[in-house]
Amino acid sequence: MKTASGTDILWTAADAAAATNGRHPSGRTPGRWVATGVSIDSRTVQPGDLFVALRGPNFDGTAFVADALAKGAAAAIVPAVPPGLPADAPLLLVEDGLTALEDLGRVSRLNLRGKVIAVTGSVGKTGTKEALKACLDSQGKTYATTGNLNNHMGVPLTLARMPVDSDYAIIELGMNHAGEIGPLSRMVKPDVAIITTVEAVHLEFFSSVEGIADAKAEIFEGMDPNGTAILNRDNPHFARLLAAARTQGLTKVWSFGAHDQADARLVDCSLHATSSAVTADIRGERVQYCLSLPGRHHVLNSLGVLLAVKAAGGDVGSAARGLSQLQAIKGRGMRRRVQLSKGSFTLIDESYNASPVSVAASATVLGKTDPGAGGRRIAVLGDMRELGGQGASLHAGLAEPFKAAGADLVFCCGPLMRHLFDRLPAAMRGRHTDDSASLAPLVADAVRAGDVVMVKGSAGSRMGAVVEALLALDHDNQATRADAPAMAASGT
Numbered sequence: 032m033k034t035a036s037g038t039d040i041l042w043t044a045a046d047a048a049a050a051t052n053g054r055h056p057s058g059r060t061p062g063r064w065v066a067t068g069v070s071i072d073s074r075t076v077q078p079g080d081l082f083v084a085l086r087g088p089n090f091d092g093t094a095f096v097a098d099a100l101a102k103g104a105a106a107a108i109v110p111a112v113p114p115g116l117p118a119d120a121p122l123l124l125v126e127d128g129l130t131a132l133e134d135l136g137r138v139s140r141l142n143l144r145g146k147v148i149a150v151t152g153s154v155g156k157t158g159t160k161e162a163l164k165a166c167l168d169s170q171g172k173t174y175a176t177t178g179n180l181n182n183h184m185g186v187p188l189t190l191a192r193m194p195v196d197s198d199y200a201i202i203e204l205g206m207n208h209a210g211e212i213g214p215l216s217r218m219v220k221p222d223v224a225i226i227t228t229v230e231a232v233h234l235e236f237f238s239s240v241e242g243i244a245d246a247k248a249e250i251f252e253g254m255d256p257n258g259t260a261i262l263n264r265d266n267p268h269f270a271r272l273l274a275a276a277r278t279q280g281l282t283k284v285w286s287f288g289a290h291d292q293a294d295a296r297l298v299d300c301s302l303h304a305t306s307s308a309v310t311a312d313i314r315g316e317r318v319q320y321c322l323s324l325p326g327r328h329h330v331l332n333s334l335g336v337l338l339a340v341k342a343a344g345g346d347v348g349s350a351a352r353g354l355s356q357l358q359a360i361k362g363r364g365m366r367r368r369v370q371l372s373k374g375s376f377t378l379i380d381e382s383y384n385a386s387p388v389s390v391a392a393s394a395t396v397l398g399k400t401d402p403g404a405g406g407r408r409i410a411v412l413g414d415m416r417e418l419g420g421q422g423a424s425l426h427a428g429l430a431e432p433f434k435a436a437g438a439d440l441v442f443c444c445g446p447l448m449r450h451l452f453d454r455l456p457a458a459m460r461g462r463h464t465d466d467s468a469s470l471a472p473l474v475a476d477a478v479r480a481g482d483v484v485m486v487k488g489s490a491g492s493r494m495g496a497v498v499e500a501l502l503a504l505d506h507d508n509q510a511t512r513a514d515a516p517a518m519a520a521s522g523t
């Protein structure tokens with residue numbers, strides 16, 4: 032159903048009331064409103080949204096209903112009637128806001144006519160989700176999780192916003208504790224589920240990486256036995272995940288990787304500074320493509336993407352062409368050329384998140400990127416969070432990847448990164464400070480024309496401050512994307 036201007040109608044008053052068991056506070060019928068979006072935040076609500084009031088650690092969303100309606104929200108779902116609203120305000124009264132959001136999500140999923148591809152894994156969820164979207168957009172109406180909305184609120188919100196006539200829905204599932212993915216999977220009911228990889232990420236609430244594998248395997252819990260599980264054949268936990276899929280009754284378990292028994296098998300690849308040329312065999316179909324993101328890790332993720340496209344009934348050749356159009360996004364590998372008074376330097380912004388495996392992968396990409404004349408390879412690193420008792424050793428262990436990558440200087444901030452800093456050869460040590468705010472000006476002072484500067488850290492380390500300080504050096508404040516042009520490329 033669409034509005035007169037062609038926008039998808041996601042919810043009518045009657046459908047939302049039926050889904051949530053909600054009622055108008057007056058006891059009358061829920062009214063005649065329609066919603067073209069769903070929001071849980073009055074600060075970003077859009078005209079036509081259905082605003083769902085959640086209770087959080089800092090606020091009670093009910094307090095923002097009037098604001099949401101004033102901004103054009105079509106209606107609000109509330110656990111209590113906010114004071115001061117007219118008696119005919121478009122409200123649905125429910126027991127609990129989050130439960131109502133989950134109800135909307137579940138009903139939306141049941142009504143979907145297309146295929147759902149769910150993505151989890153220790154790293155690469157968002158990248159894989161974005162790649163799937165780019166691959167499937169040309170093949171049918173494709174809907175995907177926005178950004179990183181992957182938790183117990185983000186996933187039902189994502190489902191509640193899903194147009195039910197989508198041909199493909201790509202839903203990201205995240206966790207940092209056991210028992211979180213299972214309920215999300217039962218809500219999402221994936222037709223195809225990918226586990227990108229299992230690594231020491233979010234270790235804090237697990238006693239072992241095997242525990243993380245088991246938590247990721249919960250993604251099978253919501254699947255029908257006819258669904259397809261897609262696993263990383265090169266990962267040491269492959270056998271454990273395969274066994275879990277079988278226990279869940281799944282018969283179709285496909286794998287990807289360089290392993291010679293992988294269903295999507297890497298045949299050949301050459302890695303360059305900003306892209307890779309890949310030849311792969313996807314269940315007997317030979318494809319060659321240019322992947323416009325650098326690093327072997329992205330090459331391996333792309334095999335999982337193509338296999339998922341195949342499992343969802345899409346066209347692999349067309350999907351492979353989509354992989355040449357991907358662009359790294361802010362905080363996740365976006366490259367900028369920053370113009371100084373004389374010459375320029377390249378900034379690789381990886382400030383969104385960090386874990387041992389992803390920092391090591393970024394070090395390799397830094398190593399593949401040749402500095403310009405007189406330039407150096409510089410890494411600027413903030414603490415990797417949520418690693419529990421192994422944090423110190425996992426930070427120190429990053430010295431080897433940066434040495435192997437030929438990094439010239441490493442700047443660090445945060446108490447955990449001290450362990451890496453102390454492990455580096457003296458010549459590689461830039462500076463170490465307590466936090467990103469104090470490191471930012473030191474890095475800005477040190478950088479010079481020709482340098483390649485990679486900035487990475489967990490979100491909580493706020494490495495965006497360093498990125499901002501480097502962008503502020505731009506001579507005319509017009510730093511340009513530097514994903515493809517003019518970057519020096521080196522072969523494998």
Ligand SMILES: CC(=O)N[C@H]1[C@@H](OP(=O)(O)OP(=O)(O)OC[C@H]2O[C@@H](n3ccc(=O)[nH]c3=O)[C@H](O)[C@@H]2O)O[C@H](CO)[C@@H](O)[C@@H]1O[C@H](C)C(=O)N[C@@H](C)C(=O)N[C@H](CCC(=O)N[C@@H](CCC[C@@H](N)C(=O)O)C(=O)O)C(=O)O
Pocket residue numbers: 071072073074084085086087088089090091092095178179180181182183184185186188205206207208211
């Ligand atoms: C509920 C919510 O969305 N909160 C966001 C809000 O927080 P804030 O502190 O302002 O308010 P409250 O939560 O107390 O507010 C209650 C509601 O009131 C609304 N509200 C508030 C003020 C106002 O003026 N108007 C309002 O309407 C408010 O929107 C609430 O609905 O804003 C913060 C800043 O923008 C957000 O950070 C906060 O988001 C929370 C943290 C959240 O979890 N949001 C999800 C929708 C989500 O999916 N977020 C993802 C990040 C997911 C993530 O971290 N994933 C992990 C793995 C999962 C781990 C899991 N166990 C977990 O702990 O989450 C991963 O590694 O990927 C995202 O934002 O990207």
Ligand SMILES: Nc1ncnc2c1ncn2[C@@H]1O[C@H](COP(=O)(O)OP(=O)(O)OP(=O)(O)O)[C@@H](O)[C@H]1O
Pocket residue numbers: 152153154155156157158159179205227228328329331332363364381384388389390392393
């Ligand atoms: N297979 C992989 N191996 C190692 N690093 C990877 C792999 N896939 C992606 N990465 C790196 O991991 C980091 C996070 O990527 P991405 O945002 O896609 O992961 P994510 O699982 O969505 O993370 P989060 O949920 O914590 O936001 C990036 O630096 C990315 O380059």
Ligand SMILES: C[C@@H](N)C(=O)N[C@H](C)C(=O)O
Pocket residue numbers: 179233383384385386415416417488489490491
């Ligand atoms: C913010 C969340 N999506 C995340 O990525 N967390 C890890 C710990 C990080 O910030 O590196």
